[in-house]
Amino acid sequence: MNATTTSTANPLREGLSSRPLPQPCSVVIFGASGDLTYRKLIPALYNLAADGDLPAALTVVGFARREKTDESFRQELQDAAKKFSRSGLNDEVWKSFSQRLFYHRSEFGDAEGYKTLAQRLDKLDEERGTRGNRIFYLSVAPSEFEGILKQLAAAGLNKAKEGSWARVIVEKPFGTDLPSAEELNTVVNNVFEEKHTYRIDHYLGKETAQNIMVLRFANAIFEPLWNHRYIDHVQITASEPLGVEARGPYYESSGAMRDMVQNHLLQLLSLTAMEPPTDLSADSVRDEKVKVIRCLRPMSPEDVVRDVVRGQYIEGAIGGQEVKAYRQEDRVNPQSMTETYVAIKVSIDNWRWEGVPFYVRMGKRLPKGGTEIAVQFKSAPSVLFNKPTEPQGPNVLVIRIQPDEGISLRMQCKMPGTAVRIEPVKMDFHYGTSFGKASPEAYERLLLDAMAGDATLFARRDEVEGAWAFVDHIEHAWHQHDNPPPLAFYPSGSWGPKEADDLLARDGRTWRRL
Template identity: 50%
Template sequence: MEITKDLSCVMTIFGGTGDLAHRKLIPAIYNLLHENMLPENFAVVAVGRRDLSHEEYRDSIYQSIQKFSRLKIDNDLWNVLRNKIYYSKFSFDDNLGYSKLNEFLKALDKEYHTNGNRMYYLAVAPEYFEVIVDKLNNHNMVDTREGFKRVVIEKPFGRDLKSAQYLNKKITEVFSEDNTYRIDHYLGKEMIQNIMIIRFANSIFEPIWNNKYIDNIQITAIETVGVENRGGYYEKAGALRDMVQNHMLQLLTLTAMEPPPSLKTEHIRDEKVKVLQSLEKLTPEFIKSNVVRGQYGAGSIEGKVVPAYRNEANVSPESKVETFAALKMHVQNFRWAGVPFYIRSGKRLDRKSTEITVQFKELPNILYFKENKELQPNLLTIKVNPMEGVVFQFNGKEPGSRNNILPLQMDFCQNCEFESNTPEAYERLLYDVMKGDPTLFTRWDEVEYSWKFVDSILEAWKSEENSFPNYEAGSNGPREAELLLSRDNRKWWNIESNSFCARK
């Protein structure tokens, strides 16, 4: 795949008045400008239904940049950006709206010398993905003879394998795979990109990254917040669809993949797909005892009383939707046979953290391992969010003692070294779309294999009753999630580096 040097384009944000545009996309564009990474020949058209003039829209996003941008707003820079941003009001099913938009985009193309390059960003509810793509096609807005035409699709990409296949068919009838950017913003996070570097650029890790030396791998993405104002969406999704199908399985592929033959997009994606192809098929019996789901009841977080999921806005009082999922799974290939991967994700838990912990095997039961039953294993934790960094736990001698052994830590705290100035995921991802680099986006077969895996769980759950709520808000989740590991004589690790805290 050729990576374009010409970054110029007009970006259309469908859903330009929405939460994602205000909190993430527009601040990311501002930060790219600030970092000198935005092409000079660039403009944005935001589409929404609200009755706003260009000026009113610009004022509204100014507030959002002030509130959400990682970099302080510089008024000179803002004035540069302000004049490149436009607003267009129409409903997604309105043909006239597309005709007018097309004319407007053509005019902007001339004014900004963008060579016919267009990025269509669908920051909209999934039911509109097909409608918008269809209308863009019907209004001749996807012709690649003059400039690139790329579409960016937000998650969720379908709600099961069948709907994802249908959606993909509809999109690829209009946009080729090369021009389809299925976004998984986790892949834009700095520490996620670091996983491959930690693995493949360190001679001390790669040789031991296998079932001979690794006991198990734990992938965690938990948060203290509840569903907030997204109850309507979450009722149709749940933790498995919202987190496991996309983000968690992506983290797993990067952790478990073989070294690619080169850093070319397709080589990396091919290796990720092989991991998904190697996932052990889950039988209903296995799911029953190795997949845990939960839903939070009322509780308290940081001293504040919070309601049960069933009492959140736009949530059914009898909801059976899971806000927590944990599972054990296996990658059945030569590297990983016999190594369990434990995955968990949930809302309203006692802490917020996305992290990957690799637990190494114990040494033979002689010398210190024979004498000291409490000896801790070696652990490597990659902290993704909110702390970014790496912690390595190893055993050492307690100073002054004869032979007492203590777990010690070496760490690299990225937040501390670079403060909060590492780029946000959406900055990197938008830049990559302009550049035409899809490495950090999910290829269709990755989505397809992920849904196949998740569908087997969804199917098994249909015939199983649950007794929700089964964990208290502010706790560490359902008891069964602890049992999932304790049954295997393991436990979930929560490695906090002391120096991370001191330097926070």
């Protein structure tokens, strides 16, 4: 009998490496003439093809209203991939990849267009070996969802043949409040079961966001400290130097809270605060995230006045360039009360996080762009070096989500010399330099996961609705309460309104500068 080597592999690593493989399928993109298709979806699929990660039979069918041929569609997408692909465009790779791309013209409400789509997909199954597997990607406004889903059901496209599968990917926003989210989820689940529904949040596809669980649960130096005994507070920041650009009407109806906090930032919060899952299956991970969302302390109108700041940018300068105020942006109400900045002190009512505030902020027209999670540990005892007269800075673990994905840890060290002088130093890890290759784009990972049937990085229905339930308390205090808190203003190019600094200052803390 041959000798065997006993495996000492980490179970978490085994779980990550044994993810299901993407399967051959047809990806039908509704709204294929839109910006998301050109900027994100096709460049992501091209990058996967260039890296050899796509199933050989993968086929993409663009579904839109405009009149185009397969060839004209391919040419437009080539121009987009050349502009937006992270790896540039290789002519030979594109030539092969473009043969996967097809165009289907139809109105979204035209029943005949879905019948011919079904026929075309059946033909592509035979020609390209896609095995009857289909992903329907709704890259359209939520107002179009119900009509498209009903037509898919009428054409029988939501029901897979034996041995095949049919899935739907839904882009955010997942509603505008809890009632609309519940209604939207009902509309989707009337046609596709929850297990076949993939609500995409591109923040969860970012490499560092995925690494939060590995950082916490695969490193013994962090997990024992990840609680109220050792952590003073957590800051989650999303900073954007851009204004609303051409998205004035959309932003007027959403604001920073609905656009970023309800989805992206609460997702990062739940990953940071969750308990260890029983295993790495999609539902085990999402069960723990939902538990965090359910433990968010609801806010009364009085809580909102005290613990939430909403702001709006005025004139200022970004990178030396003068920029106009939000109320002067194109198609924005000159008296708009829409927030472009929000800061919240969030409390999580569970055993692990009792008494540990999570400060969450998002702002436009700030000096620097980036998203990060900063975990600040409690100070060392003030006996030897951390004396009240000469306090040392705290240890801070920073998880950078974008743009420079990585992790850093600040600690105190003695400077060389005979005197005892202590200065902070930083241990820094960068994905790009440490592993010798660029991190894949978020949509690349998420599209592969949808092809593989792995929903771990997609939002589940109860997760979305729980986040809306928390946010709706704040929105109600802003827009429906008799005495709403005032809107704060901040100059473009600053780090936000003074009221946001005061929010932390009253707790003896300050915001980190990115």
